[in-house]
Amino acid sequence: MSDPAAVKIATPASDPKKGEEKPRSESSKPAQDEKKDEDLVRNGLTSTRHLAHAGNQSEEDLQLQGELEMLVERLKEPDTTLYRPALETLRTLIRTSTSSMTSVPKPLKFLRPHYHDLQTLYTTWPASEDKSLFADILSVLAMTYSDTEPRGTLRYRLLASSMRPSTSPLDDPGEWGHEYVRHLAAELGEEEKKVDAENKPLDYGTMDDLRNLALACAKFLLGHNAEPDAVDLLEELEIVDKIVSMLDENTYQRVAAYMLACVSLLPPQDDIAFLQTVHAIYEKHQKFPEALAVAIRLNDPQLIRKDFSAPGDLSMKRQLAYILARASVPHQWLQNTATEEDGDEVFEEFPDDLQEILYNTKLSEHFRQFGKEVGVEEAKSLEDVYKSHLENTRIAAANVDSARANLAGTFVNAFVNAGFGNDKLMVEAGDGNSWIYKNKDHGMMSAAASLGVSLLWDADVGLSHVDKYSYSSEEYVKAGALLATGIIHSGVHSEADAALALLGEHTENKSVPLRTSAIIGLGIAYAGSHRDDLLQLLLPFIGDDSVSMEIAALSALAIGFIFVGSENGEASSTILQTFMEREDKQLAEKWARFMGLGLALLYLGVQGSDSYDATIETLKAIPYPISQQTQIMVEMCAYAGTGNVLKVQELLHYCDEHVLEEEEDKKDGEKKDGEAQEGEKRDEEKKEKKDDTFQAFAVLGIALVAMGEEIGSQMSLRQFNHLMHYGEPVLRRTVPLALGLISTSNPQLPIMDTLSKYSHDNDLSVALNSILAMGLIGAGTNNARLAQMLRQLANYYAKEPDCLFMVRIAQGLVHMGKGTIGITPFFLDRSVLHRTAAAGLLATLTAFTDVKGFILDKYHWMLYFLVLSMHPRFLITLDEDLNPVPVTVRVGQAVDVVGQAGKPRTISGFQTYQTPVRVATTERAELATEEYFPFANVLEGFVILRKNPGWEAEDKMDV
Numbered sequence: 001m002s003d004p005a006a007v008k009i010a011t012p013a014s015d016p017k018k019g020e021e022k023p024r025s026e027s028s029k030p031a032q033d034e035k036k037d038e039d040l041v042r043n044g045l046t047s048t049r050h051l052a053h054a055g056n057q058s059e060e061d062l063q064l065q066g067e068l069e070m071l072v073e074r075l076k077e078p079d080t081t082l083y084r085p086a087l088e089t090l091r092t093l094i095r096t097s098t099s100s101m102t103s104v105p106k107p108l109k110f111l112r113p114h115y116h117d118l119q120t121l122y123t124t125w126p127a128s129e130d131k132s133l134f135a136d137i138l139s140v141l142a143m144t145y146s147d148t149e150p151r152g153t154l155r156y157r158l159l160a161s162s163m164r165p166s167t168s169p170l171d172d173p174g175e176w177g178h179e180y181v182r183h184l185a186a187e188l189g190e191e192e193k194k195v196d197a198e199n200k201p202l203d204y205g206t207m208d209d210l211r212n213l214a215l216a217c218a219k220f221l222l223g224h225n226a227e228p229d230a231v232d233l234l235e236e237l238e239i240v241d242k243i244v245s246m247l248d249e250n251t252y253q254r255v256a257a258y259m260l261a262c263v264s265l266l267p268p269q270d271d272i273a274f275l276q277t278v279h280a281i282y283e284k285h286q287k288f289p290e291a292l293a294v295a296i297r298l299n300d301p302q303l304i305r306k307d308f309s310a311p312g313d314l315s316m317k318r319q320l321a322y323i324l325a326r327a328s329v330p331h332q333w334l335q336n337t338a339t340e341e342d343g344d345e346v347f348e349e350f351p352d353d354l355q356e357i358l359y360n361t362k363l364s365e366h367f368r369q370f371g372k373e374v375g376v377e378e379a380k381s382l383e384d385v386y387k388s389h390l391e392n393t394r395i396a397a398a399n400v401d402s403a404r405a406n407l408a409g410t411f412v413n414a415f416v417n418a419g420f421g422n423d424k425l426m427v428e429a430g431d432g433n434s435w436i437y438k439n440k441d442h443g444m445m446s447a448a449a450s451l452g453v454s455l456l457w458d459a460d461v462g463l464s465h466v467d468k469y470s471y472s473s474e475e476y477v478k479a480g481a482l483l484a485t486g487i488i489h490s491g492v493h494s495e496a497d498a499a500l501a502l503l504g505e506h507t508e509n510k511s512v513p514l515r516t517s518a519i520i521g522l523g524i525a526y527a528g529s530h531r532d533d534l535l536q537l538l539l540p541f542i543g544d545d546s547v548s549m550e551i552a553a554l555s556a557l558a559i560g561f562i563f564v565g566s567e568n569g570e571a572s573s574t575i576l577q578t579f580m581e582r583e584d585k586q587l588a589e590k591w592a593r594f595m596g597l598g599l600a601l602l603y604l605g606v607q608g609s610d611s612y613d614a615t616i617e618t619l620k621a622i623p624y625p626i627s628q629q630t631q632i633m634v635e636m637c638a639y640a641g642t643g644n645v646l647k648v649q650e651l652l653h654y655c656d657e658h659v660l661e662e663e664e665d666k667k668d669g670e671k672k673d674g675e676a677q678e679g680e681k682r683d684e685e686k687k688e689k690k691d692d693t694f695q696a697f698a699v700l701g702i703a704l705v706a707m708g709e710e711i712g713s714q715m716s717l718r719q720f721n722h723l724m725h726y727g728e729p730v731l732r733r734t735v736p737l738a739l740g741l742i743s744t745s746n747p748q749l750p751i752m753d754t755l756s757k758y759s760h761d762n763d764l765s766v767a768l769n770s771i772l773a774m775g776l777i778g779a780g781t782n783n784a785r786l787a788q789m790l791r792q793l794a795n796y797y798a799k800e801p802d803c804l805f806m807v808r809i810a811q812g813l814v815h816m817g818k819g820t821i822g823i824t825p826f827f828l829d830r831s832v833l834h835r836t837a838a839a840g841l842l843a844t845l846t847a848f849t850d851v852k853g854f855i856l857d858k859y860h861w862m863l864y865f866l867v868l869s870m871h872p873r874f875l876i877t878l879d880e881d882l883n884p885v886p887v888t889v890r891v892g893q894a895v896d897v898v899g900q901a902g903k904p905r906t907i908s909g910f911q912t913y914q915t916p917v918r919v920a921t922t923e924r925a926e927l928a929t930e931e932y933f934p935f936a937n938v939l940e941g942f943v944i945l946r947k948n949p950g951w952e953a954e955d956k957m958d959v
Contacts, residue, residue, distance in 0.1 A: 065110045068093065072114050075121060075134075087133045094140055095176065104144065112144050127163050135160035140176055143183050153180075154187040158209055173213070174220035185217050185229060189236040211239050219246055227254045228899050231262070240273060244280045254899075256281045256290070260831065261898040264643035264709035268608045271642065272298070279303065283310075289937045292320055293828050299565055299605060299835075301333040308334050315880045315944050319935035321357040322942040326827055326871070328491065328528035328836045331358060353882075359493040363872075364458035366942070367419050367820075369884070370874050370916045376818040379422045382409050385811050387791060407443045408805045410435065411863055412812030414450035418870060419817055421455045427465060436469070441476055442858040445513060448472075448480025449861055452487030456867065462488035463498060470502075479513035482506055483861060486521025490867045491836075499525035500534070507537060516554050517861075523558025527868050528836040530566050535559060542595070543574050545581070552578065553591040556598030557843060561868065565604045565835045567611045575599040576618050579626060587626045590853050593693065596630030597846050600637040601839050612638050629694045636701030637842070641826070641833040643709025648716065651705070654698035655723055655731055696734040696849045699723065703738035704842070708826070708833060713742050717750070724758070733765040737845045740773030744841065744869070745822035746921040747783045756789050760796070768806050768851050775810030776841075779866075780873060781920065782819035790814065802856050809863065816870070823869035824921050829894065829938045840868025875925050877915040877932075878944050885945060886914045887932055894924035 057065070074086040090107075097105040111118075115138075122138060125131045135156045142152030157173065173181050188210060195207070214237045221230035222243075234240045240259075247255055256278045263271045275298050282291035288311050295303035308324065311317050324334065335350070350358060371377040409425070413435070417423035425435040426447070436447040448469050455462035466488065469481035482503055489499040499522065506518035519538065526534055541547050541555035556578075559571050575595060579587065586592070603612050612634070619631040632654060639647045702719060706712040720738055723731045736758050743751050755777070758770035771793060778786040790811050797803035816823070824830075825837035843865040847854040854862055879885045892910025907924050919925055925939040932945035 061106060064093070064106055068107060068110050069114070072111070072118065075118070080130075083130050084133075087130060087137065090137055091133065094137065108141060108144050111141055115141050115145060129163070132160045132163035135163070136176075140180060143180065146183070146187075151187045151191055153183055154191055154213075157184060157213065161209065161213065172220070173216055174223075178220075178224055178226075181217050181220050182226075182229065184213070185221070185233045188214050188217070188233060192236050192238075211237055214239065215242060215246075218243065222246055222251050222255070225901065227251060228258050231255060231258055235262075235270070235274075241277050241280070244277060244284060247281060247284075249285070252281050252285050257898050260294075261896075264712070267646070268644065272607070283307070286310075287937070288316055288320060289323060289935070292323055293832055293937075296323075296327045296329065296832055301330075304329060304333055305336075309336075315946060316935050318353065318357060318882065319944045321354050322944075323828070323936070325358050325360050326941050327832065327834060330528065330530040331493070332530065334358070359495075360457065360491055361494075363492060364419065364421075364456070366876055366884075367457065367872050367874075368421070370872065370876060371420055371818070371820060373916050374820065374918065376820060377420060377422070379420065379424050379428070380416045380815070380818060381424060382412055385412055385416055385815050386794070386808070387787075402801070403440050403443060404801045404805050405808075406435075406438045407446060407860065408808035410439065410443065410447045410450050411809050411860075414453035415812035415816045416818060418453045418821055419456040419458075419872070421458055421461060423454045426451045427454050436477055436480075442513075442860070444474060445476040445480040445483070445517070446861045446864075448477045449483040449487060449517075449864055451481075452484030453864065453867060455484075455488055456490065456870070457488070457492050459488055459492055459494050459498065463502075475511055476513055479511070479517040480861075482514060482517040483521050483524075483864065486517075486523070486525040487864055487867050489525035490527065491871070493529075504537060507541070512548075512550070515551060519551070519554050519558050523554075523561035524864070524867060527561040527839065528564055530563055530568075534562050535568070535571060538562075539571065539574055542578050543581075549582070549586045549589045549591045549595075553594040553598070556595040557601075558598070560598035560601030561836070561839055561843075564601045564839045565606060566602060567606055567609060568602055569611060572599055572602050572611070572615055576615070576622075579619075579622050579624065579630070584624060587624045590850050592626045593629060593697075593846055593849065594843075596626060596633050597842060599630055600633035601842070603634050604637045604835050604838060605640055605833060606638050607642060608638065625694075629697055632694050632697045632701055636697065636704045639705045640838055641708030642705060643712040644705055645712065647705050648702050648712065648719075651698045651701045652719060655695055655702075655727065657695065658728065692728060692730045693849060695728065695730050699731055699734040699738050700741065700842070700845055700849075703742040704838070707742045716742060717754075721754075729763065732761075732763060733769055734849060736766060736770040736773040737848055740769075740776035741841060741845060743777045744921075745777070745779045745781060745824040745873075747778045747781055747786055751777055752786060752789070759793055764800075764802070765851055767803060768856075769848055771803065771806040771810050772848060775813030776823070778810075778814040780813075780816040780819060780822040782815055786814050787811070802852075805856070813866075817872070820872055820874065820918060821870050822873040822921060823866060823871075825869060826921075827871075828940065829924060830921070831938075834869075834871075837869040837871070840865050843868075872941075873918055873920065874941070875915055875917050875919050875939055876942050877934075878942060880944060880946060882944070884916070885932075886916075887945065888928040889913055889915055889917060889925045889939065890928050891917060891919060891923055891925045894922055 068090070071086045071090050074082045094105070094107045097107045118134075118138060118141070122131070122134055125134065139153050139156035139160060142149065142156060145152055173184055191210060214233055218230040218234050221227070221233070230246075231240065231243065234243055243255065259274050259278050259281075263274050266274060275294055279291055279294040279298070282288075282294065288307060291310075292304065292307040295307050304324070308317070308320055311320065331350075349355070356362060368377065413423050413425045421427055436444050439447045448466075451466055451469070452462065455465060463485065466481050466484045469477050469484075472478050472481070485499055485502050503518040503521045503525070506514050507522070509515045509518065519541070522534060522538070538555045538559050542552050542559070544552070556575050559568075563571055575598060578595065599615070603609075603615065606612050615634055616631060619627045619634065632651070635647065636651065699720075702716050706716040717739075720735045724735045727735070736755055739751050739755060752774070755770045755774045759767050759774065761767045761770065771790075774786060774790065790807055794804060794807045794811075797807060823837070823841065825834050825841060826832065827834055844862065847859065847862040847865070854860075875889065875891075877885055877887050877889075890907060890910040890912050892907035895904070895906055895908050897904045897906055907926060912928055917925070919940060927934065927939070930948055931951045933948055935944045935946065
């Protein structure tokens with residue numbers, strides 16, 4: 001705005017006063033103009049045309065210039081009766097002037113030399129309505145001096161407003177055109193920053209005056225298709241909540257979409273304020289699904305219950321129930337309480353139809369039907385996935401029956417046939433021919449647990465299959481059956497509470513495998529449920545000193561799953577107390593990281609609440625190395641998916657610490673302290689040297705925070721590239737995991753190629769993690785390029801059992817659910833973070849921070865943590881009786897249309913299908929016809945449709 005050449009005034013369509021103005025005769029010019037003309041005539045230029053030519057101005061321009069100068073002279077005369085007509089004429093000339101897009105309007109150009117004289121003149125006038133109009137004109141002229149005299153436009157605007165009633169039509173800044181309002185809006189923002197920085201009162205007017213003017217400008221901008229400008233202005237003045245009352249049917253959707261797009265770019269508290277404002281906008285216009293999505297992002301139980309209770313339409317309520325079931329919202333948040341005679345409060349039960357939806361009772365049935373519709377119901381064998389005939393190797397056949405190969409086959413079979421319940425190795429294997437017995441010890445546990453993945457979400461049929469293994473004499477088979485029981489109930493709920501009944505009694509079993517399976521099974525089965533009875537069952541194991549670190553850590557992790565994002569004070573205080581009381585040796589174990597993760601999951605997505613701050617301060621006071629790891633975990637979980645740039649920078653600072661170098665410097669300094677203490681100090685240093693795990697979590701944290709925002713995700717890739725080139729070994733080993741996390745079920749070409757390169761790294765841990773990450777980014781996509789890369793890796797690592805094992809796991813992930821199940825933690829058009837899914841991904845990646853200590857040792861069952869993230873990638877349309885109804889839909893790449901003019905297409909490169917249909921992570925669906933109206937704003941998952949009553953009539957008319 002500082003360049004005078006950029007100023008332009010919008011022209012009203014018509015102005016009655018324009019026709020009344022008549023050209024003035026030459027004789028009416030002021031004396032000084034006549035003198036100039038005489039000088040020109042003496043020089044031989046005798047006509048007006050010659051005058052215009054001499055100054056490179058048209059006759060009209062010279063006439064306008066003369067008229068404006070005459071009006072300025074009139075304002076300087078003592079006769080006050082001339083002021084008002086002169087000011088009105090100036091106002092009319094300025095308002096009705098036209099200009100090209102790149103030039104200054106002529107009146108402003110010609111009046112610019114008189115600006116300082118007019119300023120001086122203004123100070124001599126007494127306060128009056130004439131002076132307020134004079135201030136308005138000066139306010140407009142000040143736009144051409146914004147580079148040398150900043151905020152002049154705002155100053156004179158406020159002075160003008162202070163001298164007239166607010167009801168005056170002159171008080172509307174829109175009278176002066178669009179460019180004037182935009183200029184004023186810019187200066188309002190500058191003034192607000194200046195006041196904040198200097199902490200001084202305004203030289204003229206008050207903050208209320210500024211806010212009232214901002215509201216007037218915002219009202220004009222909203223009425224002229226400049227919604228983003230209006231939002232930005234009110235945000236700078238910290239009154240964005242006032243926009244709710246200013247919106248109508250035509251503007252609210254564009255404003256809400258823009259505000260939601262801004263959320264990930266705002267600092268903490270401002271982003272929450274934006275979400276609350278958007279919720280109020282949707283609530284006012286009765287857009288229930290949109291409002292509920294925002295309430296889920298805010299993680300506010302009161303708002304969620306209010307939105308769920310708001311609609312009177314049963315079909316709309318059912319649609320909201322589908323959204324809540326997808327988000328794994330705790331059921332007690334939705335239930336109203338009733339008081340019994342003895343004063344106790346009890347939760348009221350849901351109606352049967354809503355309970356069936358909220359409990360995901362029919363998810364398995366719909367999923368299998370969907371598999372039939374898209375032609376993938378047949379079970380896949382391992383060879384269908386491996387395609388060994390395409391691998392150019394002679395050794396593949398020799399190791400076919402090795403324990404490691406069979407164990408890999410267990411996971412591949414489970415992931416590929418997940419949810420269909422018809423795999424040939426486990427579910428439909430003949431008696432005595434079960435795949436379980438082709439594995440050894442811990443392999444048997446993973447094999448039995450794989451039954452749960454095959455029968456995922458099918459609680460009734462699943463338990464009957466698992467039951468026969470629950471009575472096995474083999475300890476590991478029995479443990480696997482307990483874990484399978486928990487996996488089957490992931491994301492679904494039954495009134496019988498079968499998982500708690502079957503697993504609860506084993507949580508105190510003397511057998512470690514049985515005990516850990518029961519605890520983790522409960523964590524997976526009830527993830528996100530926030531059930532207090534489970535807290536009382538598992539919490540004692542954390543604080544009990546007699547319990548091993550393994551049991552205590554897994555109990556903490558299970559509580560983290562169950563109470564994810566709840567900020568549960570009892571659980572967090574118990575874990576913190578354990579950190580303080582446990583011995584150094586126990587806290588140095590590899591299991592301690594899972595206890596830290598359990599604590600961190602309690603704060604997933606809470607963004608700097610009071611309890612979060614208190615937890616961080618407590619961790620800082622704990623002297624053990626584990627406290628720094630846990631602190632980073634809590635920080636990254638609190639800001640998960642927010643795209644907070646400051647938090648990413650903070651995590652990057654942890655990555656640039658060179659732990660080994662610092663310790664060597666210490667060693668050099670400590671040599672001088674005497675030979676007697678040297679050995680002891682070296683031992684301490686060795687112990688400290690090993691503790692660089694906190695850097696691994698800092699890298700994962702960058703991905704976790706950035707993954708919710710597209711620009712931040714792209715920027716983080718560059719940081720990962722730097723860390724890979726210049727970072728310590730621990731950083732290099734974690735970067736592939738971070739790449740996998742930032743792009744789950746979304747195989748982007750640059751990331752794919754980067755991971756392919758890292759999968760051949762000299763450091764075996766880097767290679768192993770890269771291979772897993774390739775599986776994560778391709779999970780459930782059937783991506784042909786990834787599948788080919790993995791086949792080449794299987795050939796490359798044919799003699800390396802650990803790497804080959806990981807390649808097989810990745811192959812299973814890429815073909816997960818035969819291409820119908822994804823693990824992305826975002827849903828509703830990638831706008832809402834599914835906290836439980838994020839928890840499952842984090843737990844899996846935490847196990848891979850020490851891949852040789854967990855996954856390649858005897859804890860490969862930790863791969864089943866991914867079950868928490870697994871969800872069908874489908875669109876199923878239902879009628880109002882919840883029966884599937886096939887309709888025509890277009891599915892294509894999602895296009896960001898926020899802030900674009902008009903009504904642009906929201907998808908590109910689409911194809912037309914009949915529902916049910918697969919929808920990939922970056923795809924979006926829309927109805928191809930207007931035969932039905934959807935109750936959901938995003939066509940994803942289960943969508944209820946209502947028949948368009950006018951559609952049949954239209955058909956008849958066409959006939």
